[in-house]
Amino acid sequence: MEGLLANKTIVVMGVANRRSIAWGCAQEMEKQGATVIYTYNRERTLKRMTKLVGEEKADRMIQCDVASDESIQRAFQQIGEQFGQLDGVVHSVAFANPAELGGEMTDVSREGYALAQDVSAYSLIAVCRAAAPLLKNPASVVTMSYFGAERAIPNYNVMGVAKAALEANVRYLARDMGKNGVRVNAISAGALKTLAVTGIQGHGELLAMSKARTVDGKDVTIEEVGGTATFLMSDLSTGVTGDVIYVDKGVHLI
Structure with a gap:
């Protein structure tokens, strides 16, 4: 199937390199005809993205710095001026201090907890607020979660x-934005060797454990995650909202 996203304009947030889940989403969406707008956090990120894109x-x-309301508003104002209305936004942004991703939960600092919540969860609310005036009816917002939202994964803390x-935000945003034809969903992606994962202590063991629990013994790929994101951005998914869809090759089953 081709042209699933023909004539659609979609913002993808969170591309760091070619192993990023956001990059897999962007590539699959472009294959289906979408015009993809990329956001970047800082100048050094722009240099890498320019080489990639x-x-x-x-x-x-x-x-766009998702830790700043002013930056988010400025980014979507610029997007609106340059590209007009949007068909969707992919929010693939998360951060925690590496020092907080190890040891025990009681070791987490107040500042580290607040930072992880701000960048990884609250930013979805801020992005939806800024994007709302630009989103068409229908439109789609997709964010990226992980099984560690439900289970106590070692060192994920x-x-x-x-x-x-973040997953709770998805449900409440879906409820509130649905009246304007905007659906909001999350993808719970399997463990992938991304830049974010390498910041977790013992990430090699985590990746090996995840692979061992897939139903076919193979790692999920960023292209597979991107395929599901593409479906959620398409008009085939207009009946799906407030949901968390697993793309982990069955790891969550066991």
Whole structure:
């Protein structure tokens, strides 16, 4: 099937490198005909993204720091001025201090807890608020979660709590934004060797354990996650909202 997202304009937030889940989403969406707008956090991120995306798409790269309401508002104002209305937003952004991703939960600092919640969970609310005036009816917002939102994954700690908050945000946002034809969902992606995962202590063991629990003994790929995100951005998914969809090859079954 081709052209599933023809004539659709979608913002993808969180591309760090070619192993990023956000990159897998962007690539699959472009294959289906979408015009993808990329956001980046800082100048050094822009340099990497330009090499990845290509200088010919420089006008599609918009600076946005999700820890700043002003930056988010400015980014979506610029997007609106350049591209008009949007068909969707992919929010693939999360952060916690590496020091908070190890040891025991009681070791987590107040500041570290607040930072993880701010960047990983609250930012979805802030992004939806800024994007709302631009989103068409229908439109779609998709964010990225992980099984650590439900289970106590070793060393995931404060990020697991942030992902649980993120999934709750999805339900409440879906309820409130649905009246304007905007659906909000999360993808619970399997463990992937991304830049974010390498910040977790013992991430090698986590990846091996996840692979061993897949139903076919193979790792999920960013392309597979991107395929599900593409479906959720398409008009085929207009009946799906407030949900968490697993793309982990069955790891959550066991």
